[in-house]
Amino acid sequence: MATDLYDLTVPVFLRGLRNLSAILHKGAAYAAEKGIDPLTLTQARLIADMAPLTAQIQYASDTAKGAMIRIGGLDPVPMADTEQSFADLQERIEKTIAFLESVPRERIDGRDDAVVTLKTPRGDFTFTSRSHVLGFAMPNFYFHVTTAYALLRQAGVPLGKMDYLGGI
């Protein structure tokens, strides 16, 4: 009856990334329709010292794939963080989705209480897999998807909550 760790992660990240892809498609269509340089949207920031839209997609991607790699003890899947255009960002999302779809359920389920370490410039954070998902990966993933939505919504792209929630 309780929720297996795979069900708590892979399908959740997949839905979020598919919704993010649809949101970015609406951003690109809006730029084309209004004659806006698409790079002004992909480089948009909420404030000068906050990361731009491109980085929000990179961080969402990294959060999802990093969590599964750490939990499953899987090989790293490096991505270069060089995306600039909407097409680049779609490719990043597609690669992240393809990786998530390749994660074997048997490498994830039952790992709930296994220790994982998140290495950051601010030091190492130690979690169980469950607390890593609930206390870091999930909120961090949604932070970056929501911030991407916010940047495009603020720029005038016609978006609504259902674009974010998707597949409800």
Next chain:
Amino acid sequence: MATDLYDLTVPVFLRGLRNLSAILHKGAAYAAEKGIDPLTLTQARLIADMAPLTAQIQYASDTAKGAMIRIGGLDPVPMADTEQSFADLQERIEKTIAFLESVPRERIDGRDDAVVTLKTPRGDFTFTSRSHVLGFAMPNFYFHVTTAYALLRQAGVPLGKMDYLGGI
């Protein structure tokens, strides 16, 4: 080993609301320090046709308490949505936290596959408790907490990701 539904919900919402409270305290302190009318912050919007900061807190509160009420078959806990000031918003968060702390684990665990219905102006959405949490309540809750963060961050309040993630 898998995750019980209570652990997937109540402590997650509690941490998010406590972090949201700390973020709002920083917003109030910033307004005081800079001589800004606090209501210009609590009424801030990302764009004219999007809900203001006050509503972001109300929606985060409603999402958390609504999910637990639906899943647990608990009595409604109406809140009037009349908050204007930072103090009002803190009180709303405190009341929501007090309710969540009162939710009995035995009314939640094991309800994973029970059907719940979300009534909205756009029609009714039917879920299992698990899909309601993973596909609606969790992303919607983080959407509103992140948007609250974004509004204050954009207004110049000194906030960083750790204010949002908190208790990592």
